[in-house]
Amino acid sequence: MSMSNAKQLAITGLPGVGKTTLMLKIVNYLKESCSNIKWCGFVTEEIRDPNNSKERIGFQILTYPRNSRYTLASCDNSAMTRNYPKVGKYNVHVDSVDQCVQELMQYVKRERPQIILVDEIGKMELFSRDFIDFISAYMVNSSVTIICTVAQKCNHKLVELIKTDRKTELITVTKDNRDSLFQDKIEKVLLNCPQTEFEFMTW
Template sequence: MKSKKILITGRPGIGKTTVIKKTVHRLREMGITSDGFYTEEIRENGARVGFRIIGLSGFEGVLAHVNFDTNLRVGRYFVDTGDLDKCIDGIKKSESETVIIDEIGKMEMFSEKFREFVDELLESDKVVIGTVGERLVGRFKDRAEVIRIGIENRDKAADLILDLLSE
């Protein structure tokens, strides 16, 4: 696999994280290990109350919650980048040649360590597969191949990513 940088974008809820999970699963089936993280919703009584960070190496933390006491805020969620920074420290120690970042979004960008890490990755020899918020795409489009997903192509997006990696 060549050193490629692939970022997926699309509207919230379209399935970007699902594409990432499918891609990681397919890479594992091919014997390719990856490190990194994805985010998932924290729900209480059916309502979304925050976002959790799930590291591919087993790390778990919380990025944002309605009950956090911080000055950093996106919508109704208060952001604490401490767990994200710890997750990044672990990924940096990894020997993996493939790094998964889900996502490069407003909340994550509050972290200086995260911003620097993304910049380092995009200049590295590693394969990088990530998701990026639509409003942030312009910042990265010159350093990565950007795939916009929608209802019409989300089911085949993991195949497209794997095809791009094998070119």
């Protein structure tokens, strides 16, 4: 499959506007309506305090198709996490991001999926060198279809490259369009996804 047949979608928008909700719609659609398409990826979930559901204490990564969970960030200030990179009040678990990437790489090598979902490409994930290499190989240089969310306010050079890449359609989620974006934009991409395997990239 050539790059001209691939469709790269980058979904951006303000925090809390509904980017992950849109990605979950894609996950459900792939599970229920696209049994002939091989896919993998991850979404990011909030971790809430079990004693106070209104308080967010971190983030975790949920992978597909294995349904593994990896801690992305936490408010834990133990000796183990004290020297982790920080974003705001959160300590970023770079080792967990690396483990997530290794799981996805193993699946990609074995199954050669047509679609990879990534939620998200943001400040926390970009502390991982493995994550940067993975996204660079498949978002920028590969013919596999990537659907990802990208932080709206992030000056990392990889994020800027994705947003300005001519092969990538950048979609901004707003409160006004978030309920219609799946049907208007994304469903067509999934329906037109090539059924042949992509050329595997090494990195």
